[in-house]
Amino acid sequence: MSDIRWSGADVRTDEAQQLIDRSATDVVPLAIVSAMHLCLVGAQAYSMFDEVPARAYGKMSRRRRRQFVEAGIPSLLGRGLLLPPEDGGDEYPVSPEFGLVLAAMAGPPFVAVAPAGNGRSLKVFPIAGPAEPVRAMVVEVPTSVPHPKRDFGPLGALYDYQLMSPPMAAQLLAEFVIRPAAAPRTVIVVRPGREPLQQTVTVRGDGTTAGLLGPDGQPAGAPVDKAGLAEVIGAAFATGPGDAAR
Structure with a gap:
């Protein structure tokens, strides 16, 4: 449930x-936003939201949450992620980018996750x-690891959201996992x-090539370069009903 009434997340x-x-030809910046701001608009209820900040937000008292709502609305408005309510109402339209x-995040047909350490992932x-x-x-690119006793603890984690084509997303993941x-x-x-359903692409990379590994941890085929790895990841995107990513 959202603590801030909002509308407008329509593709x-x-x-x-x-x-x-x-996004067909370029990477489009969408928003850099904290876990706290995401929780204020109810994103902690989405199935693939990070568990640690979701749990931290759920433990907050109602009084504390109201305080964050009062501070969060001007912050989101000032950054253009929320827009002023229309006709004096209390429902804040979201910007097209934040929308x-x-x-x-609300109901994706699939989510690709590459663990990045510290309990965070590229998604x-x-x-x-x-x-x-x-x-x-x-x-979703995790951009900071918050100090546990400062910056609202796990709720201070920042995420950088970008919009890109399926091939670009596969290439980004390939560049990430091919690193030693x-x-x-x-x-x-x-x-x-x-x-x-879950599919896993496991690799051991040296920065230039990656050896694909099977479920038993043993090599599964010849090593591939970055472009070849992106094709493997793209194929994992495309497997499943209702999805025609190329």
Whole structure:
């Protein structure tokens, strides 16, 4: 449930369509927002929202939450993420950019997750209807790890949201997991539902090439370069009903 009444997370508006059209050839910045701000508009109820800030927000007293609402509304208005209510009402329209973020997070056909450490992940939320092809993806990049005793604790975590095409999102994930690491890196594609489906792409990369690993941790095929890895990840995007990502 949202503590701030808002409206307007609609991918069918002209403004949203213009942003989606731009993402076909460019990365479109959408918003940099804190976990606290996301919780104020109810994003903690979405299935793929980070568990730690969601739990922290849920433990807050009503009085404390009201204080954050009173401070959060001017902050969101000042950054253009919320717009002033129309006709003196109490419902705040969201900006087209922030609306795309909330719409993508609310009920995606799948979510791709690449764990980044410290309990945070790089996430990809596709924008598509039940029987529509994926035209664009909202990418959530964790940009800071908050101090546990400052900056509102886990609620001070910042997220950078960007809109890009499915191939660009696959390339971004490939660039992330191909980097050298002490342990293999993974991209997990989760399809919510009564019986959630999950696919995992596991690699051990050296920065230039990546060896694909099977469920047993053993090599599964010849090493691939960054472009080849992006194709593998893109194929994981495209597997499933109602999704025609290319």
